Amino acid sequence: GENVEQHPSTLSVQEGDSAVIKCTYSDSASNYFPWYKQELGKRPQLIIDIRSNVGEKKDQRIAVTLNKTAKHFSLHITETQPEDSAVYFCAASRVNRDDKIIFGKGTRLHILP
Amino acid sequence: GAGVSQSPSNKVTEKGKDVELRCDPISGHTALYWYRQSLGQGLEFLIYFQGNSAPDKSGLPSDRFSAERTGGSVSTLTIQRTQQEDSAVYLCASSSLREQFFGPGTRLTVL
Numbered sequence: 325g326e327n328v329e330q331h332p333s334t335l336s337v338q339e340g341d342s343a344v345i346k347c348t349y350s351d352s353a354s355n356y357f358p359w360y361k362q363e364l365g366k367r368p369q370l371i372i373d374i375r376s377n378v379g380e381k382k383d384q385r386i387a388v389t390l391n392k393t394a395k396h397f398s399l400h401i402t403e404t405q406p407e408d409s410a411v412y413f414c415a416a417s418r419v420n421r422d423d424k425i426i427f428g429k430g431t432r433l434h435i436l437p
Numbered sequence: 438g439a440g441v442s443q444s445p446s447n448k449v450t451e452k453g454k455d456v457e458l459r460c461d462p463i464s465g466h467t468a469l470y471w472y473r474q475s476l477g478q479g480l481e482f483l484i485y486f487q488g489n490s491a492p493d494k495s496g497l498p499s500d501r502f503s504a505e506r507t508g509g510s511v512s513t514l515t516i517q518r519t520q521q522e523d524s525a526v527y528l529c530a531s532s533s534l535r536e537q538f539f540g541p542g543t544r545l546t547v548l
Contacts, residue, residue, distance in 0.1 A: 356535060367528065367539040368480070413480065419534055424493055425470075429479040 326351040328416050330428025338436050343404055345431045347414035348396040356419040357390060357397045362411045362430075371412075372399070375419075401433075409435045441540035443529050449546045450519055458514040458543045462531030469506055470537065471514050472528040473498075480528070486512065519547045 327350040337343045349357075358373035374381045374388045374397065381388050385404075390397040401408055411432050417425040442461040450456050462469050471483040482496035486506045497503070501519075506512040516523055526542040 358536065360537075367541055368537075369539070370536050373536070411479075424482075424485045424487075425532070425537060427480045427482070 326354055326416055326423075326426040328414060328426045328428040330414050330431060332431060333429065334432045334434070336434040336436055337404055339404055339406065341404055343401045343408070343433055345399045345412055345414070345433070346396060347398070347416075347428050348394075349416040349426075350395065351416070351418070352392075352395060353418050354416040356417050357388070358415050358425075359386075359388060359399050360413045360415065360427075362413065364410070368413060404435050406435050406437070409433060441529055441531050441538050443527075443540040443543050445543060446541065447544045447546075449548065451548050452521060453518055455515065455517045456519055456545065458516075458527050458529075458545070460512045460514070460529030460531075460540060462510065462512070462529070463533075463538055464510075466531035466533045466538075467509070468532045468537075469512050470530045470532075471504055471512070472530065473525045474528055474542070475525045483514070483527075516545075519545075521547050523547050 330347045355376035359371050360368040361371045362368040372383050372386050372388050374390050379390055385402050387400045411430045413430045414428040415425050417423050444459045467488045469486040473481040484504045485493040501517045504514045524547045526544050528542045529540040530537040
């Protein structure tokens with residue numbers, strides 16, 4: 325089955341700098357890669373996702389890149405702000421098969437003032 | 438309802454008691470997941486329901502845990518003979534092909 329590895333487990337960046345979180349997946353048939361943000365005491369919420377037919381997707385300060393050959397995808401947050409402090413989870417699934425979504429173990433992002 | 442709901446929001450029980458946690462998914466969502474999240478930890482997959490298929494129970498940690506989904510909608514997670522290590526937030530999520538929507542969770546405390 326699918327396995328998703330996420331790094332780093334913890335990341336601290338200065339406010340205004342960029343943050344990058346990386347994930348790898350094992351199943352080459354996976355075609356949907358969402359990222360979830362979980363703020364302290366709240367439920368995870370989708371912030372951006374990418375399908376396997378594109379290599380990059382942007383939404384304001386966040387972007388996700390996908391390398392199908394290497395089977396890895398990354399979340400990029402630019403001009404980080406205090407409200408970006410949270411736990412971020414990557415995930416992978418085969419959406420057209422309704423297969424179970426597999427999450428990475430999460431990255432705790434700290435934005436330092 | 439606009440989103441996934443769970444009840445109760447908090448449950449305190451004594452070791453050895455049984456508990457039932459309820460999840461109301463978004464109407465029309467065919468997939469339903471249960472996760473467990475301990476303080477500061479990640480999402481531990483418990484069980485996955487998809488339409489009329491047999492559920493994927495591969496994440497249930499012991500036979501004290503069980504879940505059912507009636508009529509393809511509401512789901513109940515049952516923990517029998519609760520132990521202190523069962524204390525955690527139990528999250529339910531539903532989806533239809535893509536985005537998962539999470540419920541607010543049930544915080545279970547076993548004394």
